[in-house]
Amino acid sequence: MRNWQPMVRCVGVVAAITAIAGCTTQGQATSESAASGQTSEPSVDVAALDTGNYPTDPRPAFGKATQDNILQVEGQRMAQFVVVPFEIDEDLTNANLPTMVITGQNSLGPVFPADIAKVPANKNMLMGFVGTAATPDEKLRTGAKSVSNMVLRYATAGDAAAAARQMADATAASDKVRTTTLPGLPDTHVVRTNSGGNSQMMAFTAHNTYVLYQWYETPPTQQVLQEPTIRKAIALQTALIDKFPATPTKNEAKARGITGSSAPVIDQNHVLIYALPYSDEDLKKGQNLALPGASIRAVYGPRGMAQMSGDPKTDFTLLTDVGSTANAVEKSTVYRATAADGAKKIVDTSLASNRSQGWADAPSPAGLPIAKCQSKTLESGTWYLCYVQKGRYVGTYSAPNPKDVQQAISAQYVILTKADQNAN
Structure with a gap:
C-alpha cells in the first residue's frame, strides 16, 4: 500500500507495527490483554510523550451537514x-x-x-x-x-x-x-x-x-x-x-413526503473525530493542505481511499478484506478495521510496500516504540512517515520535518488510546 496522496505529497502511506495493539496504556496492562492472553505491546508512558502543539483528545461529534458544507x-x-x-x-x-x-x-x-x-x-x-x-x-x-x-x-x-x-x-x-x-x-x-x-x-x-x-x-x-x-x-x-x-x-424531499432535515450526519461512523485536524483557517484559505480542500475533513470507504492511492488495487482489496469501511482523512489519516488483526494487516502490508519503493526505516519517537517510522529522499527533499496502531485503529502522518512527524504521531497515539474500540 503506497501513499494514497501521491498527487500532492508524493510519499508512501500506511506502514506496519508488529506489536499487538490495545494492550497497555501509560504502562498498565488492560483487561483486554489479560483476558485474551495476548503478548503486551511495549509500555508507553502517555504523559511523557512529546505531542508539541497537537491536540490529544478526540474532537466532539460533528453533527449534521449544514448549508455551508453539505x-x-x-x-x-x-x-x-x-x-x-x-x-x-x-x-x-x-x-x-x-x-x-x-x-x-x-x-x-x-x-x-x-x-x-x-x-x-x-x-x-x-x-x-x-x-x-x-x-x-x-x-x-x-x-x-x-x-x-x-x-x-x-x-x-x-x-x-x-x-x-x-x-x-x-x-x-x-x-x-x-x-x-x-x-x-x-x-x-x-x-x-x-x-x-x-x-x-x-x-x-x-x-x-x-x-x-x-x-x-x-x-x-x-x-x-x-x-x-x-x-x-x-x-x-x-x-x-x-x-x-x-x-x-x-424538491425531492417534498415530492417524497419527507419532513424535517434530511441532511446527512457528518462522520456518522465516528472515526473523523480521531484524526488530527487542520485549522479552520487553513481549510478556508486552502493553505498547506495535502489535498484539494473539499476532499479533506472527510470519511471515505475503500473505493474512496483507492481513488487517491498510489497502489489502488492493493488498497481497495486490503481495506475491503479487513472491513475498513470508514476511514478518516484530514491532517492525519485514521483507518479502522473490523478487528485488531485487520489493523495490523493494514500496516504490515503497507510497510512492506513502502520498503519496496525505497523507504528506509527511521527512529521511532522518544517513548513511543510501537510507532514505526520511515524516510525517503525525494526531489522535493526528505519526507518522513510514522504510523501507529491501537486496537482496531491505525493512525498515519507524513511531513518533511522529522520533529513535526514524531510529535504528530505521538499526539495521534494519545487520541487513539481514547478511541471507541466497539464503534460501528
Whole structure:
C-alpha cells in the first residue's frame, strides 16, 4: 500500500507495527490483554510523550451537514460510488490530478476549460467526484494511457440531460470536431480528438440526475481500445451510481413526503473525530493542505481511499478484506478495521510496500516504540512517515520535518488510546 496522496505529497502511506495493539496504556496492562492472553505491546508512558502543539483528545461529534458544507459532504460520500480508474483499465494505477470532490460549477476548473465548465446547464449542477489515473512508470514501455472518470449530480434529470449535451457540444466546438453517439447508448455524447500525438475519446452520458463523464487517452496504436473501454466504464459507473444513497434535494424531499432535515450526519461512523485536524483557517484559505480542500475533513470507504492511492488495487482489496469501511482523512489519516488483526494487516502490508519503493526505516519517537517510522529522499527533499496502531485503529502522518512527524504521531497515539474500540 503506497501513499494514497501521491498527487500532492508524493510519499508512501500506511506502514506496519508488529506489536499487538490495545494492550497497555501509560504502562498498565488492560483487561483486554489479560483476558485474551495476548503478548503486551511495549509500555508507553502517555504523559511523557512529546505531542508539541497537537491536540490529544478526540474532537466532539460533528453533527449534521449544514448549508455551508453539505455539497462537500455529499461529494465525499459519492466517492465510494465512483469507479476507480483501475477498474476501467487495469493498467491505470498512477493517481493524478484532477482527483477531487466537486462542489459546484466553480470547482470544475481543474477538469474543464471555462467554456465547458460554464455551460448554462451547469448552473444547476450540485456536486460530484472525479478520479484520474495514468500508466505507471514501470509500464510506460507499452504506451502511456490516462483516464478521468467523473460523476456530477444535477437538480433534475432534465438539467443533467442538458448539461451532457451542452458540455459535449462545447468540447467539440473548441476542438473543431463534431459530436457523435455510441450505438445502443443514445444518451451518450462522444467527442474524439487528438492532442500531443495521442488520441482522446470523451463521453458525456446523462443518467437520471447524473452526468457520467469519461476522458480516455491512448497512443494512436491503441486507439482501438477506446470505445470498448468507454463502454465498460459507462456500464460499471451506471450500475455503481445507482447504489448511491444520495441525500434528497428540497424538491425531492417534498415530492417524497419527507419532513424535517434530511441532511446527512457528518462522520456518522465516528472515526473523523480521531484524526488530527487542520485549522479552520487553513481549510478556508486552502493553505498547506495535502489535498484539494473539499476532499479533506472527510470519511471515505475503500473505493474512496483507492481513488487517491498510489497502489489502488492493493488498497481497495486490503481495506475491503479487513472491513475498513470508514476511514478518516484530514491532517492525519485514521483507518479502522473490523478487528485488531485487520489493523495490523493494514500496516504490515503497507510497510512492506513502502520498503519496496525505497523507504528506509527511521527512529521511532522518544517513548513511543510501537510507532514505526520511515524516510525517503525525494526531489522535493526528505519526507518522513510514522504510523501507529491501537486496537482496531491505525493512525498515519507524513511531513518533511522529522520533529513535526514524531510529535504528530505521538499526539495521534494519545487520541487513539481514547478511541471507541466497539464503534460501528
